Amino acid sequence: MRLGTRFxxxxxxxxxxxxxxxxxxxxxxxxxxxSFWDYTAYTMVPTFVLTNYRDVLLSSVTYTAYVNxxxxxxxxxxxxxxxxxxxxxxxxFHVRTFIWQLILFLICTVPFLTSNIIRMISxxxxxxxxxxxxxxxxxxxxxxxxxxxxxxxxFAMVLAFVHLYTLFMVIPIFNSMMRIDRSLLAAAADCGxxxxxxxxxxxxxxxxxxxxxxxxxxxxxxxxDFITVRLMSGxxxxxxxxxxxxxxxxxxxxxxxxxxxILLIVTLLIVMAMVRIVDxxxxx
Amino acid sequence: MIPTIYxxxxxxxxxxxxxxxxxxxxELLNPEFKGKASILNIPSIGIIDAAMVCESVGAITxxxxxxxxxxxxxxxxxxLTDAKKAGQFRAFWKTFDESVNLxxxxxxVIQSMWSPAVTAVRAKGIPCYYTPLKEGYRAWAGGLGVAKxxxxxxxxxxxxxxxxxxxxxxxxxxxxxxxYSAVLDTAKQHMTEDxxxxxxxxxxxxxxxxxxxxxxxESAGAVRDGGSFYERMGRVTCWxxxxxxxxxMIQKWNEFVAA
Numbered sequence: 001m002r003l004g005t006r007f008x009x010x011x012x013x014x015x016x017x018x019x020x021x022x023x024x025x026x027x028x029x030x031x032x033x034x035s036f037w038d039y040t041a042y043t044m045v046p047t048f049v050l051t052n053y054r055d056v057l058l059s060s061v062t063y064t065a066y067v068n069x070x071x072x073x074x075x076x077x078x079x080x081x082x083x084x085x086x087x088x089x090x091x092x093f094h095v096r097t098f099i100w101q102l103i104l105f106l107i108c109t110v111p112f113l114t115s116n117i118i119r120m121i122s123x124x125x126x127x128x129x130x131x132x133x134x135x136x137x138x139x140x141x142x143x144x145x146x147x148x149x150x151x152x153x154x155f156a157m158v159l160a161f162v163h164l165y166t167l168f169m170v171i172p173i174f175n176s177m178m179r180i181d182r183s184l185l186a187a188a189a190d191c192g193x194x195x196x197x198x199x200x201x202x203x204x205x206x207x208x209x210x211x212x213x214x215x216x217x218x219x220x221x222x223x224x225d226f227i228t229v230r231l232m233s234g235x236x237x238x239x240x241x242x243x244x245x246x247x248x249x250x251x252x253x254x255x256x257x258x259x260x261x262i263l264l265i266v267t268l269l270i271v272m273a274m275v276r277i278v279d280x281x282x283x284x
Numbered sequence: 285m286i287p288t289i290y291x292x293x294x295x296x297x298x299x300x301x302x303x304x305x306x307x308x309x310x311e312l313l314n315p316e317f318k319g320k321a322s323i324l325n326i327p328s329i330g331i332i333d334a335a336m337v338c339e340s341v342g343a344i345t346x347x348x349x350x351x352x353x354x355x356x357x358x359x360x361x362x363x364l365t366d367a368k369k370a371g372q373f374r375a376f377w378k379t380f381d382e383s384v385n386l387x388x389x390x391x392x393v394i395q396s397m398w399s400p401a402v403t404a405v406r407a408k409g410i411p412c413y414y415t416p417l418k419e420g421y422r423a424w425a426g427g428l429g430v431a432k433x434x435x436x437x438x439x440x441x442x443x444x445x446x447x448x449x450x451x452x453x454x455x456x457x458x459x460x461x462x463x464y465s466a467v468l469d470t471a472k473q474h475m476t477e478d479x480x481x482x483x484x485x486x487x488x489x490x491x492x493x494x495x496x497x498x499x500x501x502e503s504a505g506a507v508r509d510g511g512s513f514y515e516r517m518g519r520v521t522c523w524x525x526x527x528x529x530x531x532x533m534i535q536k537w538n539e540f541v542a543a
Contacts, residue, residue: 041526059535064542129391148319151391152375234375235325236368238542246541250327250534 052258084169092177152234169214176210292421296397399462420521
C-alpha cells in the first residue's frame with residue numbers, strides 16, 4: 001500500500017520532470033559543455049579549453065556591460081516597484097467593488113495584447129529629434145533646441161523597460177494585497193494607527209511576497225535583455241545579453257555560451273538573495 | 285561557391301541637411317555633424333569603414349586595411365571610442381531598415397550605408413545621396429554555395445536554382461537596387477536600355493527610374509551617384525574580409541560599443 005502511493009506520486013511528477021529535463025536541464029547542460037569548446041571563424045571545435053571564460057573574465061567589456069546591466073536593472077526595478085505598488089494599492093484598497101477591480105485590472109493588461117517590440121519602437125517616433133514630444137515642447141515655446149537625450153540614451157532604455165515590465169509588478173503585488181485580511185486593517189485603525197502607519201506596518205510587510213515575485217520577474221527580464229537595449233540606446237550601449245547577441249551573430253557560440261553560464265550564475269545569485277530576504281513560499 | 289553579387293559601399297548623406305558636398309571619409313568624424321553621424325554595428329564591415337575614416341583623418345597608416353594587425357585595431361578603436369565619447373554618433377545601426385529610418389527621419393545626416401537603403405530613402409521622396417569619396421570605396425561580394433553532402437535529386441535542383449539565379453531576372457532586380465550582378469550580360473537582357481544606361485554607364489535617365497518594386501526613385505535627367513560601373517568598381521580601396529585577428533577584432537569592437 002505504502003509502496004503503491006509512493007509509486008503513484010512519482011508517476012504524478014513524471015510528466016513535468018520529463019519536460020524540465022528535456023527542455024531545461026538538457027539544453028543548459030549543452031550550453032555548459034559548449035562553453036568549454038574552442039572555435040574558429042566558421043566552426044566549433046569540441047575540446048576542453050578555458051579560453052572562453054578567460055576572455056570573458058579578463059575583459060574590461062564584461063565589467064562595463066555588467067555595470068550597465070545592473071544599472072538598468074536597478075533603475076527599472078525601482079520605478080516598476082514604485083509604480084506597480086501604487087497601482088496595486090489603488091486597485092486593492094481604493095476600488096471597492098469587485099467588478100470595477102476586474103475591469104481596471106483588465107485595462108492594465110490591454111497593452112499586452114500587442115507585441116512588446118511594437119510597444120517599444122512606438123516610443124521612437126514620439127521621442128526622436130523631430131518627434132511628437134520635442135515638437136510639442138518647441139511649439140509651446142518651452143525649449144528652443146530639441147532635447148536629444150530623449151532617444152538613444154539610458155533614459156530611453158529605462159523608460160521602455162518600465163513601460164514594458166510594470167505589469168509584472170502590479171499583478172503579484174495586487175495578488176498579495178487581495179489576500180490581506182481586511183479585519184487586520186480595521187484592527188490597526190481601531191488601535192489608533194494612522195493611514196501611514198497601516199501602510200508601513202501592515203500592508204507593506206504583508207505585500208512583500210508579491211513585491212519579491214514581481215522583482216524576480218523584472219530583474220531577470222532586464223538582466224537577460226538585448227533587444228530593448230539595442231533599439232532604445234541606438235546600439236550605443238552594451239548589456240550582457242547584447243554582448244552574447246554579437247558573439248552569436250559572428251558564430252562565436254562557445255564564447256556566447258561562456259557568457260551565458262556566467263550570466264545565469266549571477267542572475268541566480270540575485271534571485272537567491274531576494275528569496276532569502278522575503279519568503280515567497282507564503283504566497284504559493 | 286559561385287559569386288552572385290557585389291558592390292562598392294560608401295557613405296550616404298542627406299544633401300538637404302548637410303548643404304555642402306562631402307568628398308572624404310573624414311567627414312564622418314567632423315564635429316560639424318556631432319550627434320548626427322552614424323556607422324554600422326556589424327564588426328566585420330564597420331571595422332573597415334572605421335579604418336577608412338582613421339586613415340582619412342591622418343590618424344593611422346595601415347599596411348593592409350583588409351587584414352589589420354592587433355596594433356592597428358587598437359589604434360582604430362581608440363579613435364572611434366574617443367569620437368563616441370565626445371557624442372559624435374547618434375546611433376549605431378545593425379539592420380537595413382534601421383539605417384533607412386535614421387536617415388529618413390533626419391536623426392542622422394551622414395552615415396555608412398548600403399546602396400538599396402539609399403534607394404529606399406529616395407523612394408520615400410526624401411533626398412539621399414550615396415556620395416563618392418576621394419579615398420575610394422569599401423567593396424564586398426557574396427555568392428551561393430552548395431552543401432557537400434548533396435547528391436542526385438538534391439544536387440540537381442541546387443544547380444538549377446543557381447542557374448536561374450544567374451540567368452538575368454535576379455541580376456536585373458539587384459542592379460535596380462544599386463548592386464551589381466555577377467553575370468552582367470544576362471542582367472542586361474532583363475533591363476531596359478534606359479535602365480542599363482542609368483545604373484551602369486553614367487548616362488542621364490531618359491525617363492523615370494523605378495526601384496525593383498516599381499516605386500519611382502529618379503526623374504528624367506538624373507545621373508547615378510558615383511558614376512558608371514567602371515568608375516565605381518575601379519575606385520575600390522579595400523575589400524571586406526575575415527581578418528587573421530578576427531577574434532581580437534570582435535573583442536575590440538565589443539569594447540567600443542560598450543564604452
